[in-house]
Amino acid sequence: MSKYQKIQIKQAVGVVGAGSFGLTIAGLLAENVEDILIYTRREENKAKMQARKGEYAQLSPKIRVTTSLEEVAKDCQLIFPVVPSKGFRNMMQQLGPLLNPQHFLIHATKGLDSSLAPKEGKIKPEHIKTMSQLIELESLACRVGCLSGPNLASEIQEHQPAATLIASKYTEVIKMGQAALRSPRFQVYGTHDILGAELAGALKNVVALAAGLLGGKGLGMNIWALLVTRGLSEMIHIGKAMGADVKAFLGVAGIGDLIATASSTKSRNYKAGVALAQGTPMREIVGADGDMVEGFRTLEIINQLCQALEINSPIFEIVHRVVFKGMELERAIHFLMTYPYAVDVDFL
Numbered sequence: 067m068s069k070y071q072k073i074q075i076k077q078a079v080g081v082v083g084a085g086s087f088g089l090t091i092a093g094l095l096a097e098n099v100e101d102i103l104i105y106t107r108r109e110e111n112k113a114k115m116q117a118r119k120g121e122y123a124q125l126s127p128k129i130r131v132t133t134s135l136e137e138v139a140k141d142c143q144l145i146f147p148v149v150p151s152k153g154f155r156n157m158m159q160q161l162g163p164l165l166n167p168q169h170f171l172i173h174a175t176k177g178l179d180s181s182l183a184p185k186e187g188k189i190k191p192e193h194i195k196t197m198s199q200l201i202e203l204e205s206l207a208c209r210v211g212c213l214s215g216p217n218l219a220s221e222i223q224e225h226q227p228a229a230t231l232i233a234s235k236y237t238e239v240i241k242m243g244q245a246a247l248r249s250p251r252f253q254v255y256g257t258h259d260i261l262g263a264e265l266a267g268a269l270k271n272v273v274a275l276a277a278g279l280l281g282g283k284g285l286g287m288n289i290w291a292l293l294v295t296r297g298l299s300e301m302i303h304i305g306k307a308m309g310a311d312v313k314a315f316l317g318v319a320g321i322g323d324l325i326a327t328a329s330s331t332k333s334r335n336y337k338a339g340v341a342l343a344q345g346t347p348m349r350e351i352v353g354a355d356g357d358m359v360e361g362f363r364t365l366e367i368i369n370q371l372c373q374a375l376e377i378n379s380p381i382f383e384i385v386h387r388v389v390f391k392g393m394e395l396e397r398a399i400h401f402l403m404t405y406p407y408a409v410d411v412d413f414l
């Protein structure tokens with residue numbers, strides 16, 4: 067047992083979603099937990115994972131694989147859902163009926179959901195849900211949390227040190243998450259501001275995408291720093307309009323993750339921006355990695371929200387035009403460089 071562990075976790079811990087970050091979380095859990103159950107939808111993946119073949123060769127022997135959500139809900143009190151936002155509600159509609167108020171759910175998805183919005187007409191703030199709100203909507207689970215921070219999966223898989231934030235209204239969820247994940251290679255902070263942590267994690271992907279656009283054009287660090295600073299300011303304004311506090315945006319899940327994602331060629335959001343700037347058609351990027359560029363979905367949802375609430379967010383608006391309306395990047399940069407900004411720090 068790790069010396070950081072205050073609560074001893076004796077039961078199996080579940081991970082739903084056997085992608086890059088689900089496997090990373092399972093690997094972190096293996097430092098503290100004896101029995102980890104990871105859910106994959108695909109039988110062929112289950113076979114490969116069980117045989118520890120190919121990309122699964124390094125899987126800890128403590129990790130069991132299942133294609134049964136019933137088994138996850140029955141065996142595990144603590145479950146980490148780690149599926150892209152696009153599939154999250156659908157996943158919860160299957161998992162939700164199997165859960166009860168004794169379950170603890172800590173998701174790690176950095177995105178938003180707008181599936182409750184009507185097909186026609188304007189989106190309203192109440193149509194936009196974070197993943198913790200979807201968990202509450204689709205299940206009886208109330209001990210809900212989120213994990214968010216500068217956590218590029220490949221670095222953690224290489225055992226490089228990193229930190230994250232577990233956010234929940236419930237202290238017991240934060241403590242349980244810390245006990246499960248904390249180790250000398252993974253620092254885990256805690257906060258009760260779950261909305262702030264979720265929004266910071268989702269919104270930073272859009273700024274990372276924008277940073278990739280600049281990187282793809284070969285632009286330097288001055289404009290990168292300007293983008294990140296003003297992008298953070300817009301993230302905070304949008305977050306506040308959605309009911310969040312400023313704090314999370316200034317911590318590991320906000321500025322911390324923003325720096326990591328907006329400067330790393332390991333980030334899929336950053337890489338998508340680079341590809342767009344270098345002329346790769348949108349359909350090719352979406353075709354290759356579409357669900358995984360969370361920033362695209364978030365950008366569409368936030369653009370509608372900003373219009374509905376008349377939020378002034380020039381960077382988000384112009385990135386939307388570049389990504390979805392074919393605006394030339396040079397024009398977009400000119401627009402922002404001549405934008406009548408007046409105040410530097412306007413969110414404190």
Ligand SMILES: NC(=O)C1=CN([C@@H]2O[C@H](COP(=O)(O)OP(=O)(O)OC[C@H]3O[C@@H](n4cnc5c(N)ncnc54)[C@H](O)[C@@H]3O)[C@@H](O)[C@H]2O)C=CC1
Binds near residue numbers: 085086219
């Ligand atoms: N990869 C990373 O560095 C990090 C990713 N995240 C977040 O984690 C989430 C997942 O990302 P990755 O694991 O990297 O993506 P991925 O594409 O590698 O894996 C996603 C997995 O979810 C599965 N999945 C999709 N829909 C499902 C459903 N309805 N039911 C069950 N499984 C389903 C897919 O089959 C796939 O195995 C994203 O929201 C991402 O922003 C957060 C921190 C770091």
Ligand SMILES: O=C(CO)COP(=O)(O)O
Binds near residue numbers: 217274326332333360
């Ligand atoms: O959120 C992440 C790192 O903290 C992962 O970012 P990407 O989804 O852009 O790869």
